[in-house]
Amino acid sequence: QQPVQSPQAVILREGEDAVINCSSSKALYSVHWYRQKHGEAPVFLMILLKGGEQKGHDKISASFNEKKQQSSLYLTASQLSYSGTYFCGTDPSGSARQLTFGSGTQLTVLP
């Protein structure tokens, strides 16, 4: 079953913060985050594994709450280059051969 991402779209100004959520009706083993810019391939951002860890690089970080079956992606002090569609992909067991992706969140950063 496809994870639910919210919001579907968000518009913000450079320097503002944003949070994108990914919720699953199933227990989660891992959550993967990708960003796709218009006309380009999705690019890997990070993987979070069961254990409630938080990860980040630069000003993009993410948390994983396995009890809530949810992951959140945090973008702080947004830059124009952050614009794109963000996808989460979930693995319920750790042994699934494939990820199930959400429908995406379109993020637009304006100058």
Added chain:
Amino acid sequence: DVKVTQSSRYLVKRTGEKVFLECVQDMDHENMFWYRQDPGLGLRLIYFSYDVKMKEKGDIPEGYSVSREKKERFSLILESASTNQTSMYLCASRLDINQPQHFGDGTRLSIL
């Protein structure tokens, strides 16, 4: 850097034609995937393969088949193309479940 190459960026075919989409990866990955991307629906898995000659159906396999004769190459076949198969098709490869998935640039397929 991992490179996943899809044979065409744009393709136009006619209803009823047999269509081949090719994907090649250069990192010796066991796992390869074909997705379809439509507005508002995200990435939907059509088929995937975890080894040569091995394949499994994804969420939307109807009307498609795949072939993996060599580890580096994974082909998606539309046996008899229909207009509702007009879409963006993305290929990806991955070493294992806890590793990043690497995507190709996509093939925008139009069926007339």
